[in-house]
Amino acid sequence: MSLTNSQYDAIMRIYQQKQLNNRAKLVKRREEIYQKLPAYAMMEEEIVSLSMEEAKKQLLEDEFSLAQTKAAIHSLIASKQDLLTSNGYSKDYLEDIYDCKDCNDTGYIEGKKCHCFRQAEINLLYTQSNVKNILESENFNTFRFDFYNESYIDPTTGHNSLVLAQNAFDICLHFTQNFDSEFENLLIYGSVGVGKTFLTHCVAKSLLESGHSVIYFTAHQLFDTLAEQKFDTQSADTIPETSTHILDCDLLIIDDLGTELTNSFVSSQLFLCINERFLRKKSTMISTNLSLSKINETYSERTFSRLSGNYKLIKLTGEDIRRKKRRLKT
Numbered sequence: 001m002s003l004t005n006s007q008y009d010a011i012m013r014i015y016q017q018k019q020l021n022n023r024a025k026l027v028k029r030r031e032e033i034y035q036k037l038p039a040y041a042m043m044e045e046e047i048v049s050l051s052m053e054e055a056k057k058q059l060l061e062d063e064f065s066l067a068q069t070k071a072a073i074h075s076l077i078a079s080k081q082d083l084l085t086s087n088g089y090s091k092d093y094l095e096d097i098y099d100c101k102d103c104n105d106t107g108y109i110e111g112k113k114c115h116c117f118r119q120a121e122i123n124l125l126y127t128q129s130n131v132k133n134i135l136e137s138e139n140f141n142t143f144r145f146d147f148y149n150e151s152y153i154d155p156t157t158g159h160n161s162l163v164l165a166q167n168a169f170d171i172c173l174h175f176t177q178n179f180d181s182e183f184e185n186l187l188i189y190g191s192v193g194v195g196k197t198f199l200t201h202c203v204a205k206s207l208l209e210s211g212h213s214v215i216y217f218t219a220h221q222l223f224d225t226l227a228e229q230k231f232d233t234q235s236a237d238t239i240p241e242t243s244t245h246i247l248d249c250d251l252l253i254i255d256d257l258g259t260e261l262t263n264s265f266v267s268s269q270l271f272l273c274i275n276e277r278f279l280r281k282k283s284t285m286i287s288t289n290l291s292l293s294k295i296n297e298t299y300s301e302r303t304f305s306r307l308s309g310n311y312k313l314i315k316l317t318g319e320d321i322r323r324k325k326r327r328l329k330t
């Protein structure tokens with residue numbers, strides 16, 4: 001899938017709007033500071049007049065006095081910053097504001113699309129905007145261990161559900177913190193309502209914030225998208241070229257694998273997708289209600305061996321949190 005002209009224009013309009021909003025925000029900040037800290041405005045005026053002097057001295061090649069003026073300007077700049085910080089503002093409070101400091105909200109870095117542009121494309125092409133709202137409330141900071149119980153023992157591992165949750169949390173956190181240096185894939189499995197989707201949200205939010213491109217799909221969204229695009233191609237044995245984002249975004253999340261209607265198309269597309277991403281060293285995170293043996297039964301042998309051999313397996317267990325939450329509400 002690539003952008004149509006009007007989609008491209010829509011993204012560029014968002015960038016223009018960002019620039020306008022941030023400029024307006026900065027104007028407000030200036031007014032605020034001038035009002036609260038009049039000394040700041042005075043220092044700024046002084047810097048302007050010293051700068052004019054500096055230019056004059058440069059023309060006159062008055063080296064000694066030029067150095068003095070330069071030093072005076074430097075010390076004024078430092079005092080200005082001190083004034084801000086000692087009044088509880090950050091020292092860059094009055095500097096240009098950008099949503100993306102990598103491309104200064106232009107969408108491009110040296111003629112190439114910035115990661116923020118790629119994410120905007122993904123959000124538009126794969127309707128990811130609904131995910132963004134969820135991430136505000138479901139992230140590492142809001143993960144609740146009190147939903148997991150020490151007395152609930154997982155019969156296969158012998159660990160209680162709290163220990164498993166802590167382990168899962170740590171692995172996911174480590175995954176995001178070392179995302180650029182360690183290539184890893186995650187498979188979270190466990191029964192319904194034990195917090196698997198929540199953890200995928202934690203990871204998505206954290207990586208989006210660190211400027212990575214993330215596509216978030218439920219399993220059937222993924223296969224629907226692939227099936228839709230397949231009409232352009234002839235065979236189920238390839239991933240349509242139009243799905244490049246799915247193959248090369250920094251992280252692909254497939255939530256709830258196993259809830260889709262499985263057939264040979266789904267099975268072969270799943271393998272192609274995770275295999276191709278693996279070859280490209282692009283991480284994938286999958287959550288599923290299926291047990292490992294059920295995965296083996298449901299999908300092909302080669303899919304199972306990719307998953308079991310190249311994914312970190314994370315088990316979650318416990319009571320159904322959704323039911324627990326509902327109970328707490330009533």
Ligand SMILES: [Zn+2]
Nearest residue numbers: 100103114116
């Ligand atoms: Zn950017």
